[in-house]
Amino acid sequence: MQITILGGGGFLGRKLAARLAQDGALGDEAITGLTLFxxxxxxxxxxxxxxxxxxxxxxxxxQVAAAIPAGTRVVVHLAAVxxxxxxxxxxxxxxxxxxxxxxxIEACRRLSAAPRVVFTSSVASFGGGQEAxxxxxxxxxxxxxxxxxxxxxxxxxxxxSRRGMLDAVSIRLPTVIVRPGRPNKAASSFVSAILxxxxxxxxxxxxxxxxFAVWICSPRRAIDWFLHAMTMDTAPLxxxxxxxxxxxxxxxxxxxxxxESVAGPEARALVKHAPDPAIEAIVGGWPASFTAERxxxxxxxxxxxxxxxxxQGFIEDDLAATRAERGL
Amino acid sequence: MQITILGGGGFLGRKLAARLAQDGALGDEAITGLTLFxxxxxxxxxxxxxxxxxxxxxxxxxQVAAAIPAGTRVVVHLAAVxxxxxxxxxxxxxxxxxxxxxxxIEACRRLSAAPRVVFTSSVASFGGGQEAxxxxxxxxxxxxxxxxxxxxxxxxxxxxSRRGMLDAVSIRLPTVIVRPGRPNKAASSFVSAILxxxxxxxxxxxxxxxxFAVWICSPRRAIDWFLHAMTMDTAPLxxxxxxxxxxxxxxxxxxxxxxESVAGPEARALVKHAPDPAIEAIVGGWPASFTAERxxxxxxxxxxxxxxxxxQGFIEDDLAATRAERGL
Numbered sequence: 001m002q003i004t005i006l007g008g009g010g011f012l013g014r015k016l017a018a019r020l021a022q023d024g025a026l027g028d029e030a031i032t033g034l035t036l037f038x039x040x041x042x043x044x045x046x047x048x049x050x051x052x053x054x055x056x057x058x059x060x061x062x063q064v065a066a067a068i069p070a071g072t073r074v075v076v077h078l079a080a081v082x083x084x085x086x087x088x089x090x091x092x093x094x095x096x097x098x099x100x101x102x103x104x105i106e107a108c109r110r111l112s113a114a115p116r117v118v119f120t121s122s123v124a125s126f127g128g129g130q131e132a133x134x135x136x137x138x139x140x141x142x143x144x145x146x147x148x149x150x151x152x153x154x155x156x157x158x159x160x161s162r163r164g165m166l167d168a169v170s171i172r173l174p175t176v177i178v179r180p181g182r183p184n185k186a187a188s189s190f191v192s193a194i195l196x197x198x199x200x201x202x203x204x205x206x207x208x209x210x211x212f213a214v215w216i217c218s219p220r221r222a223i224d225w226f227l228h229a230m231t232m233d234t235a236p237l238x239x240x241x242x243x244x245x246x247x248x249x250x251x252x253x254x255x256x257x258x259x260e261s262v263a264g265p266e267a268r269a270l271v272k273h274a275p276d277p278a279i280e281a282i283v284g285g286w287p288a289s290f291t292a293e294r295x296x297x298x299x300x301x302x303x304x305x306x307x308x309x310x311x312q313g314f315i316e317d318d319l320a321a322t323r324a325e326r327g328l
Numbered sequence: 329m330q331i332t333i334l335g336g337g338g339f340l341g342r343k344l345a346a347r348l349a350q351d352g353a354l355g356d357e358a359i360t361g362l363t364l365f366x367x368x369x370x371x372x373x374x375x376x377x378x379x380x381x382x383x384x385x386x387x388x389x390x391q392v393a394a395a396i397p398a399g400t401r402v403v404v405h406l407a408a409v410x411x412x413x414x415x416x417x418x419x420x421x422x423x424x425x426x427x428x429x430x431x432x433i434e435a436c437r438r439l440s441a442a443p444r445v446v447f448t449s450s451v452a453s454f455g456g457g458q459e460a461x462x463x464x465x466x467x468x469x470x471x472x473x474x475x476x477x478x479x480x481x482x483x484x485x486x487x488x489s490r491r492g493m494l495d496a497v498s499i500r501l502p503t504v505i506v507r508p509g510r511p512n513k514a515a516s517s518f519v520s521a522i523l524x525x526x527x528x529x530x531x532x533x534x535x536x537x538x539x540f541a542v543w544i545c546s547p548r549r550a551i552d553w554f555l556h557a558m559t560m561d562t563a564p565l566x567x568x569x570x571x572x573x574x575x576x577x578x579x580x581x582x583x584x585x586x587x588e589s590v591a592g593p594e595a596r597a598l599v600k601h602a603p604d605p606a607i608e609a610i611v612g613g614w615p616a617s618f619t620a621e622r623x624x625x626x627x628x629x630x631x632x633x634x635x636x637x638x639x640q641g642f643i644e645d646d647l648a649a650t651r652a653e654r655g656l
Contacts, residue, residue, distance in 0.1 A: 148487035
């Protein structure tokens with residue numbers, strides 16, 4: 001089975017690639033080749049199958065077609081310009097998040113068999129804010145360009161699925177914590193930083209109040225969801241290919257308590273309150289909770305770990321690498 | 329006030345242009361110029377202000393920019409590839425319905441003041457079918473490419489409005505009856521044909537059962553809605569720029585009874601049953617009813633006439649011209 005990961009050099013793309021290399025198979029089928037595509041060619045990796053690493057522009061149909069060669073069975077489309085960046089640079093967001101998805105559709109429809117496409121949409125494609133607990137049939141009224149582009153891309157992938165050009169599963173990812181590495185340009189970057197930085201012994205700023213709630217998931221669970229979406233039966237989805245996966249709604253205060261229980265009060269003390277209305281305006285527009293009934297009961301997406309387990313998972317999987325990457 | 333109508337050569341575009349020429353003003357402001365843009369340059373028209381008639385491709389940003397010159401205050405974007413045609417030619421539908429809207433956004437953001445953009449979205453952007461009576465916050469799960477492109481375009485216009493690039497009002501038009509002229513490539517073409525053709529003394533085919541219900545509006549009311557949307561205060565819309573206007577849910581049987589009451593049993597007898605599962609599959613996926621509470625109570629969109637008045641309106645406004653156009 002041939003697989004392509006677009007955005008294969010990013011945080012989740014690398015984790016997914018490593019997991020595929022470790023398993024050597026997807027479901028009960030051996031993986032025969034993997035293509036990793038990103039703006040910069042991802043570094044070569046060890047795997048029991050050939051791995052091609054390509055650098056290119058996801059909005060360029062020819063380059064995307066080269067990354068999705070004949071025989072590709074699964075495309076995982078993670079390539080995106082994140083929320084604060086898409087808000088700051090409208091043209092770039094539109095290019096990558098909308099035209100990039102159009103290029104993926106174009107490449108997939110040229111294949112002789114419609115491939116599974118796993119697309120990462122986002123909680124940011126909804127409005128609703130702190131008070132919201134959204135049902136599965138909630139209307140997407142995004143309050144930011146990133147979310148609007150993701151919701152539009154979902155519609156186009158859904159239509160391409162209906163037409164038999166591809167077979168899409170769009171997972172609206174919660175805010176993923178704990179992200180390794182450095183802070184990034186996502187407006188939600190702080191949600192990881194308030195856990196990661198103290199675990200590195202560094203102080204960090206909290207731009208929202210402690211009662212602020214966020215819909216979150218762990219990297220481990222995100223990878224489990226991708227693997228499930230890569231092989232699941234899509235018939236039960238019906239015409240609506242968008243899925244609100246079973247994340248967890250947690251206040252920042254609860255996250256900091258979990259940090260304290262894992263790493264002690266000195267870790268928590270490294271988090272300083274520094275209100276930032278611009279950040280709160282973006283992240284505060286995203287819904288803080290979803291029922292996620294369809295994903296839970298009908299579609300078999302796995303549940304979240306506890307906050308303590310999520311922090312422990314970061315320590316086990318990513319703390320040493322983050323320390324090394326940042327020269328700490 | 330400078331106004332541009334994209335799709336200004338079409339059925340509703342021509343009616344709107346004629347109305348603007350008759351009024352000479354929009355709200356309490358004199359119209360100082362009108363640009364009509366369509367695939368073929370619309371014919372010249374009499375008006376108390378200069379009228380430019382341009383032919384071009386709505387997906388070409390340079391041509392659209394030329395149609396929306398400096399100083400344009402209102403853009404009415406009616407240019408579209410209709411439902412059955414977008415279903416038959418995926419690339420054409422995507423080009424006109426999605427990339428065309430992107431070109432409109434691009435042209436509008438170059439203006440020194442954000443223009444009002446009135447966009448015609450469609451009932452076809454929803455699923456639900458015959459049993460549905462959709463609330464204003466219903467999720468758009470289109471079952472056809474036309475509807476998917478319209479829903480995606482709505483999201484992009486909404487985001488551009490939030491960013492202050494333009495100020496959009498997206499009206500999800502019901503099936504407009506009675507359309508003048510000839511049958512067209514819309515899957516819903518028959519809904520007009522079963523009234524228009526008998527009034528011309530011609531027989532026609534009904535591809536669905538008489539109990540089949542359709543969400544309809546009259547051309548007169550559609551023009552009233554456009555005029556309202558061109559000048560209304562958009563603040564009450566909030567972030568959601570999509571409007572389900574107050575159409576009417578009517579069965580085909582009720583339409584034929586109205587035809588009989590206006591034009592006699594011999595008119596109704598010209599409608600022959602000829603089931604067409606392909607047509608029923610497309611139109612049958614659209615919702616047959618909406619509550620349309622927001623448009624009615626909050627936004628001041630006008631109510632539909634009775635079916636008899638709608639048929640009478642066609643006789644007064646369009647029957648002679650249709651007869652002449654078709655050499656009858």
